[in-house]
Amino acid sequence: MPEGHTIHRLARRLHESLGGRPVVASSPQGRFEAGAAVIDRCTLQRTEAWGKYLFCDFGTGELLHVHLGLIGKFRTREFPPEEPTGAVRLRLVGEDTTWDLSGPTRCELVPPDEQDRIVGRLGPDPLRRDADPSAARAGLARTDRPIGATLLDQSIVAGIGNVYRAELLFVCGIHPARPSSSITDDEFEAIWGETVRLMRIGERSGRITTTDPEEIGRPRSRMRREDRLYVYHREHCRRCGTTLRTDRIGGRPITHCPSCQPARRRRSTRSR
């Protein structure tokens, strides 16, 4: 389930469970044997997430760089570990925790300047404390590409994936085909603010929930799966029941509600 919230959660949990003590590293699958040997018996000193990119410092001079891609998983297994069943690229065993990495699009050791290069290509990450949204604001202002495409562009904003993209635009009432340059300052503030709010919820809970507990009528922790999202993978809008529409934008399908997300910005209705 890898969007930015997953990676930040992972960075924290890896550090909490493995940090400060030597780790036994191996590559049961064999495709990261040399790298695992470098890390083996070294101490995890620091983890860092930027968008969907994860870096782990074992004090070896190089950093472990992991990108889960679409299907990658980094999950805890029983301790002490058993022989892995599937393809495990990297296994990390600490004092009382086993972590197995499978299916990553990237798993490599990189020098610090390579980390700088990777992070240098990324936009601000809403989950980072040091995030500065101004670069993202400027990035949107200078292109006519649809907002649905720019929100997925990691060089504009780092960490948003296909689920959050669709849900954020719904929550903000913005049609995904709107030119990015047409997004107003108020709309940008809403997008950024909601991204921070919703991805923090995702990071804490380990799953994506964007619906409002008041609206659903039960706390987030007790929501049914089909009540957690407004539009993603749905046929009808969770808010108004309108039949949803799915288009390909930015190379990937995005679903929106024609009623809640009008193509043209609604003339602001004066309240009262």
Add this chain to the structure above:
DNA sequence: CGATTATGATTAA
């Protein structure tokens, strides 16, 4: 048991 699908990104064309 094979085909399909998935919250991603890079490279080639």
Add this chain to the structure above:
DNA sequence: TAATCCTAATCGC
């Protein structure tokens, strides 16, 4: 845009 990579769960026959 399309092809490609990476894995495992699920679905249809």
